[in-house]
Amino acid sequence: MTWSNPTRAHSSALTGRRVLLRPLVTSDFDAWREVRIRSRDWLLKWEPRPLPGQPDATEDRRIFAARCGARERERQLGSGYGFGIFVGPEQDRFVGEINLSSVQRGPYQNAYVGYWIDEAAAGNSYVPEAFVVLCRFAFEDLALHRLQASIIPRNGASHRVVEKLGLRDEGVAQRYLEINGTWEDHVRYAITSEEWDDRRDDYLRGWIQPLGGEAGGL
Numbered sequence: 001m002t003w004s005n006p007t008r009a010h011s012s013a014l015t016g017r018r019v020l021l022r023p024l025v026t027s028d029f030d031a032w033r034e035v036r037i038r039s040r041d042w043l044l045k046w047e048p049r050p051l052p053g054q055p056d057a058t059e060d061r062r063i064f065a066a067r068c069g070a071r072e073r074e075r076q077l078g079s080g081y082g083f084g085i086f087v088g089p090e091q092d093r094f095v096g097e098i099n100l101s102s103v104q105r106g107p108y109q110n111a112y113v114g115y116w117i118d119e120a121a122a123g124n125s126y127v128p129e130a131f132v133v134l135c136r137f138a139f140e141d142l143a144l145h146r147l148q149a150s151i152i153p154r155n156g157a158s159h160r161v162v163e164k165l166g167l168r169d170e171g172v173a174q175r176y177l178e179i180n181g182t183w184e185d186h187v188r189y190a191i192t193s194e195e196w197d198d199r200r201d202d203y204l205r206g207w208i209q210p211l212g213g214e215a216g217g218l
Contacts (some may be wrong), residue, residue: 109145
């Protein structure tokens with residue numbers, strides 16, 4: 001497989017209209033920890049429980065550093081691309097994460113998208129913008145064919161992200177993932193490179209290009 005843009009495929013930072021996406025590094029620990037602890041009740045009900053005996057990265061900078069190192073190894077292998085979401089006038093305020101995981105090549109050319117946002121930053125459309133930035137990277141730089149996101153049916157905030165972007169609803173996968181100790185159904189959403197090509201100009205005008213006004217809403 002030849003990347004459509006090998007230089008950008010291995011670059012670190014991606015930019016949108018208001019968001020900066022870049023890999024987290026050890027020096028981000030304090031900001032990451034503060035958001036994760038403050039938003040614990042908002043986030044943990046939608047996430048898998050840690051494995052028994054698995055250390056908590058919010059309690060130990062060394063564990064967070066190891067997490068960053070694991071993400072960097074995934075990037076080098078081309079198996080995953082993790083990004084912190086940063087906003088603000090200097091694009092230096094950490095508000096969440098968005099990740100491409102389980103990148104599969106061969107005839108599939110697929111990856112999974114996962115994201116979370118600081119409760120205090122929700123409602124500003126940062127995640128839809130970050131999703132569009134990630135799509136552009138995935139389809140135009142990594143030459144993937146398909147991205148998919150899976151969301152618990154009652155997680156209204158996450159559903160608003162994909163609905164705002166018009167991702168295709170592929171139906172419910174029953175008891176798809178174990179979340180917070182329970183096997184949960186998930187609605188599966190997807191977008192292909194053909195759909196990206198058809199909507200690209202609208203996505204860029206709506207979410208990335210600095211043209212008159214912000215994309216409002218959630």
